[in-house]
Amino acid sequence: MVATASAQAGEQGWSSRTAFILAAVGAAVGLGNIWRFPTLAGENGGGAFVLVYLVCVLLIGLPLMLSEFVVGRAGQSDAIGSVQRVADESRVSRRWSIFGGIEILAGFLILSFYSVVAGWVLYYIWLSGGDFFGNLFAGEALRGAFSDLGQDAVSGMMGDLFASPGRLILVHALFMTATIAIVASGVHDGIEKAATWLMPAFFFLLLGITIYGAFTGDFGRAVTFMFTPDFSKLTAPVMNEALGQAFFSLSLASGALITYGAYVARDVNLAPTAATISLADTAVALIAGLMIFPIVFAVGLDPSVGPALIFQSLPVAFQTMPGGSLIGLLFFVLIFFAALTSSISLLEGPTAWAIDRFGLRRPAAAVMLGLGAFVIGIACALGYNVWADVRPLGFWDIFADADILDTIDGFTGKLMLPLAGLLMSIFVGWKADRRLVEVQTGLSGGLFVLWRFLVAWLCPIAVALILLFGLFPQLLG
Ligand code: TRP
Numbered sequence: 492m493v494a495t496a497s498a499q500a501g502e503q504g505w506s507s508r509t510a511f512i513l514a515a516v517g518a519a520v521g522l523g524n525i526w527r528f529p530t531l532a533g534e535n536g537g538g539a540f541v542l543v544y545l546v547c548v549l550l551i552g553l554p555l556m557l558s559e560f561v562v563g564r565a566g567q568s569d570a571i572g573s574v575q576r577v578a579d580e581s582r583v584s585r586r587w588s589i590f591g592g593i594e595i596l597a598g599f600l601i602l603s604f605y606s607v608v609a610g611w612v613l614y615y616i617w618l619s620g621g622d623f624f625g626n627l628f629a630g631e632a633l634r635g636a637f638s639d640l641g642q643d644a645v646s647g648m649m650g651d652l653f654a655s656p657g658r659l660i661l662v663h664a665l666f667m668t669a670t671i672a673i674v675a676s677g678v679h680d681g682i683e684k685a686a687t688w689l690m691p692a693f694f695f696l697l698l699g700i701t702i703y704g705a706f707t708g709d710f711g712r713a714v715t716f717m718f719t720p721d722f723s724k725l726t727a728p729v730m731n732e733a734l735g736q737a738f739f740s741l742s743l744a745s746g747a748l749i750t751y752g753a754y755v756a757r758d759v760n761l762a763p764t765a766a767t768i769s770l771a772d773t774a775v776a777l778i779a780g781l782m783i784f785p786i787v788f789a790v791g792l793d794p795s796v797g798p799a800l801i802f803q804s805l806p807v808a809f810q811t812m813p814g815g816s817l818i819g820l821l822f823f824v825l826i827f828f829a830a831l832t833s834s835i836s837l838l839e840g841p842t843a844w845a846i847d848r849f850g851l852r853r854p855a856a857a858v859m860l861g862l863g864a865f866v867i868g869i870a871c872a873l874g875y876n877v878w879a880d881v882r883p884l885g886f887w888d889i890f891a892d893a894d895i896l897d898t899i900d901g902f903t904g905k906l907m908l909p910l911a912g913l914l915m916s917i918f919v920g921w922k923a924d925r926r927l928v929e930v931q932t933g934l935s936g937g938l939f940v941l942w943r944f945l946v947a948w949l950c951p952i953a954v955a956l957i958l959l960f961g962l963f964p965q966l967l968g
């Protein structure tokens with residue numbers, strides 16, 4: 492028998508249920524919560540988007556997360572191999588593994604722009620680090636960040652970075668190198684340890700900054716913005732965006748969770764585990780929104796500016812905060828770690844597949860796939876300067892204004908992830924052997940019936956409708 496990536500990992504596996512939860516939370520919590528969620532909520536008018544997002548997480552995301560774990564643990568392989576094995580045991584066509592293929596490709600594409608954005612975080616570590624140590628040597632360690640600059644200059648720092656292809660590519664390269672290095676040397680000890688220590692630290696700092704922002708920023712307006720749904724803003728494309736964000740943030744349908752499911756011990760009860768992960772991920776996203784929007788409104792930024800939003804608003808908060816130059820530095824360091832625990836998992840999915848499929852050695856697989864994603868990421872970075880006019884899918888109205896990064900981000904989020912999720916729900920709900928599935932879920936009685944109803948009926952129908960009208964809004968006239 493070939494030593495599959497999952498079998499190799501199985502020698503170590505996750506050392507405990509807690510370790511597995513932390514690693515999965517580490518994968519889930521990342522730029523999706525701190526960067527993508529506020530960006531999309533801001534672009535799509537706030538409350539209505541947030542509401543649909545929460546409904547999607549609960550009714551679609553959570554049931555599908557459990558489905559992925561089930562397929563992984565039953566199939567004991569990568570995202571394609573696991574589906575094939577479950578298909579064999581259920582006596583249905585192996586072609587169902589096409590959704591595993593879409594997942595792996597989506598994970599690979601997400602990694603390409605994820606690393607670019609994580610590079611921006613690195614750049615801000617550099618900026619705030621310089622500022623902090625400058626203050627420290629001047630004997631004023633507790634000053635606010637960038638306190639000799641005006642607010643406009645601070646929110647404009649992002650513009651300097653975007654204008655420089657060299658800097659963008661350098662920080663992208665640094666981040667990708669770190670990701671490749673960890674995956675190449677075998678993930679489990681590294682990820683587990685990092686997640687165990689860093690995720691709690693991250694959570695506390697996030698809460699602390701949010702509380703500070705609540706007192707100094709326009710908290711009331713932020714709460715209204717996030718939680719008062721204006722239903723006139725609830726168009727099909729907004730729902731599609733929210734659905735895609737639920738998938739993205741939970742790390743669904745991108746190759747990772749099936750792979751991770753294969754590494755989980757038999758005695759771990761998967762259903763409560765999936766619930767815990769979804770809850771933690773959602774809490775972090777909401778807190779991030781409550782951290783960012785009070786500042787956005789207090790300083791009069793436009794919430795719909797797009798990907799630069801958090802990089803323009805947060806440094807402004809750190810300006811006025813006592814000790815802001817230190818807190819800012821710490822905060823960007825922690826976002827960096829949150830991003831790294833995610834990017835590792837993003838690369839792990841395709842890597843596990845390449846090892847299983849082609850018998851590659853782990854380092855070779857990780858380097859090749861990481862380099863591939865790096866090259867695509869370079870195109871994303873150039874899309875902010877040299878190729879600023881390029882609109883890769885400009886012929887398609889919903890992507891008409893999207894630059895390169897936004898196009899890859901939108902195409903994976905709005906289309907690939909929900910599509911893979913749709914196929915997976917049909918597979919798990921209708922095709923896979925019912926007993927095989929039931930044993931893995933650990934659910935029984937009414938809860939199993941409910942879960943099965945959501946997976947077999949609600950997910951396919953809702954996702955199909957959202958995809959259809961979200962991608963082709965003209966159908967609604
Ligand atoms: N959930 C991650 C975040 O919010 C991004 C992500 C999407 C991801 N798919 C993934 C991470 C697969 C790891 C594995 O930042």
